[in-house]
Amino acid sequence: MTAPSDVSVGYIGLGNMGAPMAERLLEWPGGLTVLDTRPEAVEPFTAAGAAAAANAAELAAGCDVISVTVLDDAQVRDVVTGPGGLLTTARPGTVIAVHSTISDATAVDLAAVCAERGVDLVDAPVSGGAAGARKGTLAVMVGADEAAFAKVREPFTTWAGLVIHAGPVGSGTRMKLARNLLHFISFNAAAEAQRLAEAAGLDITALGKVVRHTDAITGGAGAIMLRDTTAALAPDDPWFPILAHARSLGEKDLTLALELGDRLGVELPLGTQALADLGTGLGVGPGELAQQYSMKENA
Template identity: 75%
Template sequence: MTASTIGRAGYIGLGNMGSPMAERLLDRPAGLTVFDVLPEAMTPFTDKGATAASSPAGLAAECDLVCVTVLDDAQVREVVTGPDGVLSAARPGTVVAVHSTISDTTAVELAGLCADKGVDLVDAPVSGGAGGARNGALAVMVGASDEVFARIREPFGTFASLVVHAGPVGAGTRMKLARNLLHFVSFTAATEAQRLAEAAGLDITELGKVVRHTDAITGGAGSIMWRDTTSPLVEDDSWFPIFSRVRVLGEKDLALALDLADRLGVDLPLGARALSDLGPGLGVGTGEIAQTRSRKEHA
């Protein structure tokens, strides 16, 4: 099979994410086979022309691409290597795409087991939520060989507007974990901001409106993620003056927020860490404001 000849797709796991992703595959002329442990989850697909399989093995026997979106590592293992799993029936050349967020070591291990039978397993976690899936606007981070990546770009393009080749098997998951580190650290930072705003007598629902509005304009944290290395910048690097300016503004505002928190008796551990780490993280070193606050704290 090549990029132009991957035929019938199969989808295992028709939950909150799997269902809208599988629905996007319905439009492919090669057809779609689905499987879920809940028979009623398959009905909307069979009503639209898909075929329902009775097991992962039954699905794999007739599909060139098997997409898997289940809960965790244990379920992925069962789907792929269980007694009635994909590997028990998949033909050589079949691609198994794991969209679940699992351990990268699990992905590498399962890829090795699949390779022994001539099957290519790729880790392809997604970002963008169910809404992104419904709109065909997900980002997919793929761990695969160059050849296999070329083969899956077309079907993945039905549910994703960004398909990134992160590297070999395991790299897709590692990229997803880095992405979600930012996601959930920022959620934790949001709770700090809410505590500060609430202690200051502000309406935190109105604060939320402001955050969503401005992040939609500025791009949030992603707006500074342009560098190709995390090494310190040299002064003649074109990014140096830009990130130096970001540091100046960021340290000023962080210091003001921390001063307010001190007056209100609110503990902001992430805010304090951000003040000390912002400049070095941007590659431009610690600025005067952060150095001054650090000296005061250690005096």
């Protein structure tokens, strides 16, 4: 069996994310081959010692693990199964890792097509943005069977600070979508908080500094994502007093914020929803303040 460090790696797509990820593979012992439609993107890699392929088929013919970072589902399908695509030359045992955020259904469908050729396609979307890619600290969520995951884990550690085996093919994408659901809902919540602060005559750039500073200390929303289930907690569960305390603090502060919004004439729909749902979401049920606010609103 080929040692993980001896596998040859290919990288397709040298954009804002792909280039810094591939750059960290330049010293990979098994060698690196790159492909991009733009010669100017490829040139720094060949100057640093990487090989360049003219097309996906040429790259696949000489690589054991192939990373793909392109725009969307259509481009992924074209790279993998299109004319001159990876499957035209990929050898059995090759692993194709898709880092693009695509539909989980696309990942499962392409994996089935690849399996007919003895090739493993895994979905391995990343989180951490361009800054994380430049620092080599990305999180990568891999949907793969155990054997395929074992092949990609070591190459991925060159550019990722966290490599998670999310489950079978499709699981990496589903985890990324759940993560991004939180991300973009939090953007909406940030906008709501800014509206409240602005109406109160505050400097919202200063508020942003406070949020970034304290989230770096507390971990933000991820700080409560420690349980292995979302089921309701029994009162004797060790987590119950911890999360009940979080609920009490949250309901108090949400109530005060909503009262401020009422006085200033600022609608806070996310805040209202959060007060109603916080205790249930934490698994401890609504607290007294949430129940009182609900009765007041329904009166």
